[in-house]
Amino acid sequence: MSEHPPESLRTVELSRLEAGRYRATNVRGGEVVVGSGNDAHFSPVELLLVALAGCTAIDVDLITRRRAEPETFQLRVDGHRIRDDGGSHLVDLGVRVEVTFPEGADGDEAREILPRAVRHSAERGCTVGRTLQLGTSISYDVR
Numbered sequence: 001m002s003e004h005p006p007e008s009l010r011t012v013e014l015s016r017l018e019a020g021r022y023r024a025t026n027v028r029g030g031e032v033v034v035g036s037g038n039d040a041h042f043s044p045v046e047l048l049l050v051a052l053a054g055c056t057a058i059d060v061d062l063i064t065r066r067r068a069e070p071e072t073f074q075l076r077v078d079g080h081r082i083r084d085d086g087g088s089h090l091v092d093l094g095v096r097v098e099v100t101f102p103e104g105a106d107g108d109e110a111r112e113i114l115p116r117a118v119r120h121s122a123e124r125g126c127t128v129g130r131t132l133q134l135g136t137s138i139s140y141d142v143r
Contacts, residue, residue: 045090049077055128056095059121060114064099067110072100093132095122 020036035041101107
């Protein structure tokens, strides 16, 4: 029996479409095609960067939009894929958050809270970022 409550479980499934192309689905019916990096589809590494950007964006937007709706909202995540004694992995991940708010008291309040919202996401809120920072075990089961 798992030590975790059932509602904590998150699942995606992946099936092969053709050589180098796969379809990931979630329990709500969402789909994304994953490629090997040789075509327009997102590679697994790019999807990891998307997950970090998306998780951060959701946290930051949730906190700041209570003060003012953003005029612009952009995130950029990058990192270096290297191969060393630890195998193939990403290093030096960076998240750049660029958000602008309208002039006025509400916009001023949103601008003021923005750095704290980003810090909260990085230090507590973003499950993806926290998992990358803290690390976790991965079990593999072949059937």
